[in-house]
Amino acid sequence: MKHDYFIALEQKNNSQLILHDVIEQLAFNEQGLIPVVTQDANTKSVLMLAWMNKESLQQTLITKRMTYWSRSRQRFWIKGETSGHTQLLVSMAFDCDGDSILCLVEQSGAACHTQRPNCFYLKVDADSNQVIITNNTDPL
Amino acid sequence: MKHDYFIALEQKNNSQLILHDVIEQLAFNEQGLIPVVTQDANTKSVLMLAWMNKESLQQTLITKRMTYWSRSRQRFWIKGETSGHTQLLVSMAFDCDGDSILCLVEQSGAACHTQRPNCFYLKVDADSNQVIITNNTDPL
Numbered sequence: 001m002k003h004d005y006f007i008a009l010e011q012k013n014n015s016q017l018i019l020h021d022v023i024e025q026l027a028f029n030e031q032g033l034i035p036v037v038t039q040d041a042n043t044k045s046v047l048m049l050a051w052m053n054k055e056s057l058q059q060t061l062i063t064k065r066m067t068y069w070s071r072s073r074q075r076f077w078i079k080g081e082t083s084g085h086t087q088l089l090v091s092m093a094f095d096c097d098g099d100s101i102l103c104l105v106e107q108s109g110a111a112c113h114t115q116r117p118n119c120f121y122l123k124v125d126a127d128s129n130q131v132i133i134t135n136n137t138d139p140l
Numbered sequence: 141m142k143h144d145y146f147i148a149l150e151q152k153n154n155s156q157l158i159l160h161d162v163i164e165q166l167a168f169n170e171q172g173l174i175p176v177v178t179q180d181a182n183t184k185s186v187l188m189l190a191w192m193n194k195e196s197l198q199q200t201l202i203t204k205r206m207t208y209w210s211r212s213r214q215r216f217w218i219k220g221e222t223s224g225h226t227q228l229l230v231s232m233a234f235d236c237d238g239d240s241i242l243c244l245v246e247q248s249g250a251a252c253h254t255q256r257p258n259c260f261y262l263k264v265d266a267d268s269n270q271v272i273i274t275n276n277t278d279p280l
Contacts, residue, residue: 009262094271096254122235129160
């Protein structure tokens with residue numbers, strides 16, 4: 001990880017950096033990917049976790065349509081390209097270590113391919129040592 | 141990825157599974173790790189993204205104190221063990237593919253090691269092609 005770069009930023013409140021320079025320093029993994037947390041800008045619900053490579057990150061910034069890298073299909077994945085359930089980028093932030101991205105989005109329809117509002121529908125009930133498969137309209 | 145297991149769950153609304161069985165099917169990566177999104181249960185702010193292995197996941201469920209695996213230090217990382225900024229687990233959910241975890245927590249103090257409320261303080265301004273280093277009290 002290019003960690004020293006981000007350590008040097010910690011005390012620089014309100015400084016401005018060139019976006020391209022920061023993207024070059026992000027900690028893409030051995031497959032060239034970085035995890036992206038996608039959050040609904042209105043409800044604040046965490047919709048999904050997916051991955052981007054540098055090119056899909058740049059495409060997302062240019063088009064404002066969330067564009068991931070599909071690890072299972074090994075290709076670009078413009079969210080909603082088949083379902084119509086698109087995600088419009090509202091804002092993006094990188095974390096302190098430069099190894100993850102948070103995107104707030106306007107979600108059209110269901111974020112999950114199962115038609116549930118978000119992907120985190122397998123709820124742990126630690127007291128009973130069970131997992132409940134929810135329809136995801138329940139609060140977490 | 142043990143994807144077939146999770147595909148088989150998609151239509152089983154309100155079913156209950158044995159927690160141990162689901163954990164055994166989670167898609168831990170080659171390093172035995174799975175990404176964890178940690179969200180403030182009160183504010184709904186996404187605080188950080190970190191990683192767990194199977195043992196730290198089990199410790200988190202038993203102790204209710206968020207316990208990650210530190211990739212930089214290669215050891216268990218009980219959040220707040222030195223800073224006092226602990227995270228009490230409120231609820232946990234797995235996603236549709238079994239390859240990420242969402243935890244809602246009660247956060248004590250700052251989630252970020254820089255003393256900012258959360259780790260996502262490097263805000264992208266796509267219009268100006270800049271990144272702003274915020275003190276993180278600003279909305280995203």
